[in-house]
Amino acid sequence: MRLVVLGAGGLGSVIGGYLAEAGVDVTLICRQAHADAINENGLSISGLRGEHLVNKNITACATADEAEGHFDYMMLAVKSKDTHTALAGAASLIDRVDTFFSVQNNIVKEGQLADWCGDASKVMGASTIEGGYLVAPGEVNNHMTVDCTAYFGELDGTISPRVEAIVEVFNKGGLPTKAVTYIQQVLWEKLTQIANASTFAVSTLVGNTELDFVHGLLVREGAEHYVAIARELLSVYTAQGYEPQNFYAPISRLKQIYAIQDDNEAVETMLGMGKQLQDRGYKGTTSMHDDVLRGRKTEADDIIKPFIKKAAELGLEVPTITACYRIIKVLDAYLK
Secondary structure, eight states: OEEEEESOSHHHHHHHHHHHHTTOEEEEEOOHHHHHHHHHHOEEEEETTOOEEEOSSEEEESSGGGSOSOEEEEEEOSOGGGHHHHHHTTGGGGGGEEEEEEOOSSSSHHHHHHHHHTOGGGBOEEEEOOEEEEEETTEEEEEEOOSSOEEEEOTTSOOOHHHHHHHHHHHHTTOOEEEOSOHHHHHHHHHHHHHHHHHHHHHHTTTOTTOOHHHHHTSHHHHHHHHHHHHHHHHHHHHTTOOOOOTTTTTOOHHHHHHOOOHHHHHHHHHHHHHHHHHTTOOOOOHHHHHHHTTOOOOHHHHTHHHHHHHHHHTOOOHHHHHHHHHHHHHHTTOO
16 A cells, blocks of 8 residues: 655654554655655654654655655645645646545545545545644654544445555554544544634633643633533534534543533533543643644634534524634734
């Protein structure tokens, strides 16, 4: 199997590196300095799965035109805000890739890939919560994973041989993955979870660079804010006919919050989650939180705004989400 990763920063490099260890022929398209370091010294992965130095079945380049040969799959891993630029520069891959999928945090990525490649049948659904960030050129850290970290499925609700093949190599690479017939629901639930965590984190924690996600959940007012955001996001998610499943347990608590009618009980549940994560030594920040801390514009328009738009379509009120979105857009106005 051959895989090309378009936008191999932290996450793309982590996944690509593990798949290379599993025997997949991986090409990473990334920044020049990162590519040079990988080609010279291999890809170094640290974090939750230990130390890895990947120097077999992997190559890196700075542009799509430099990626050699034909590929079974292309994984799009750039930030959502960079999708248009990345795809515009990757036209040479359209006729050299059999199947396209995206691990981005948005709900429109499959449609964007279909429009770009001109053939919706070449696109399959994909979702992951796996986390990775760039430490230095040639070095990435794998700081986030869960019991089942990725899902694949055809957009028509079927499981095809190409879905089964990519699921097999993800699992072989140590990334617990499932093939599902309900990928559309997974995509919406992941966005709900990401929007919940991101909206909460950026609206509560960015004033202190030493705080991470768990710190916010250890404070009652923080847990109350988290629950308020979750209630509104869940109202949009469930109004589309879905019921929360906690696809990304144990960090997902959407199912519990949805089932608990009493707000105080829901808050206690989140305080308990914060304590559990603290006891496990978990330390982490959301991607949107990291963007703000690093002075980069956020993906608020791709992660939060879809819920505001969908709420308006469904006649739902989402005042907390709307207020948080406004706050984050003020920050965005002064970020690069």
